[in-house]
Amino acid sequence: MEGSSHRTLARGIAILETVAEAPDGSTISELAAITGNDKSTTSRLVSSLCDFGYLTRLPDRRVVLTGRVLRLTRGFQAQFDLQKVSRPVLTELRDRVGESVILTIREGNFSVSIDQIDPERNFRMVPHVGNTAPLDATAAGRAMLFALPAPEQQRILAAIQDEPVEHPEVRLTPRTLQAEADKARRRGFVWIQRSDDVERVASVVLDTLGAPLAAVSIYGPRYRMRDRIDELGRECKQVADAIGMLARGQRARDSRW
Known part of the structure; x- marks a missing residue:
């Protein structure tokens, strides 16, 4: 029965x-x-x-x-805590890669960091929780931007073009947007290079409808990360996929979660 x-x-x-x-x-x-x-x-x-x-x-x-x-829907909005669901998985990622791990969400045309887990190492990232940036200016923001429909990407890019950023050299243009989005899709993650000494990779967390729910990033000094970009990008994508499954009420494919 x-x-x-x-x-x-x-x-x-x-x-x-x-x-x-x-x-x-x-x-x-x-x-x-x-x-x-x-x-x-x-x-x-x-x-x-x-x-x-x-x-x-x-x-x-x-x-x-x-x-x-x-x-x-109202019950989900009241009860679901993405940060709480994600933290155990993000902590395991931090332990495996030995670098800072950041969880970021989208608010309109901007990215907002909501959690950061640092390694116990001499060189660690400055706190990012609460930081906001135009979607094209960070690896996490781009990961979410590239998951949106192309017309929405172009609309956002036009809306944020005059927003100030710390590193203007990373800004996307209508001409570079598609090329960078295609590159990220082939890799499965975003790698964004800036003029500082920090490397960052990120991968998008998708919701049930395939829309961007959040992004997982790995940040660290260039001297520790520069030869591991592909490895760290794959780790980032695996964890982003696992968080997406957990958020959808599914059991993550990786037995670790």
């Missing part, structure tokens, strides 16, 4: 997720085809979800979500 209840619950959740991804709603036939259930089972599950108030049928019989789903 328990196994049957589990399967029913899993099928119901699959239907909700499928409807949520369809801009114009779904028919019973479409839901059955996508979820792998027969039409009779799909129809019963949809009826139950309509009874609970999470789905409704339009006059053309297409099935759509209702406002009740917003209760789940």
Whole structure:
């Protein structure tokens, strides 16, 4: 009986997720085809979800979500703590690479650092928590910027072009934006070079819809990082992917997490 209840619950959740991804709603036939259930089972599950108030049928019989789903969204916003979810994974990353690890989020056209974990070494990064910067000016900001649709990237770039930055040589232009974004996609991480003696690599954390949720960065002195850029970039991407899975309620693929 328990196994049957589990399967029913899993099928119901699959239907909700499928409807949520369809801009114009779904028919019973479409839901059955996508979820792998027969039409009779799909129809019963949809009826139950309509009874609970999470789905409704339009006059053309297409099935759509209702406002009740917003209760789940409000609960998520109140309960979900990205910093708390990420910290154990970021701490392990710090221990493996021996450099500072920073978690950054996007606020409009800017990046904001919300957590930093430093190694016990003689040379450590100055505190970054609370720092803001235009999205194109840091590795973390670029990682999130490059995950956005191209028109949104161009809009943001135009909006921030006059924002002051500490290192103007890192600013992107409409001409360099696409080339740098393509380079980051091939690598799986962003490596941004500035005129100081610090190296930084970053990788984006994606949410359920593939939008940028945050970015993970590794910072350290050039003399320690310059020969490890590819290795550190791969580590960054693995951890960013793991945090994304944890944020989506999935178990990270890496057994360490």
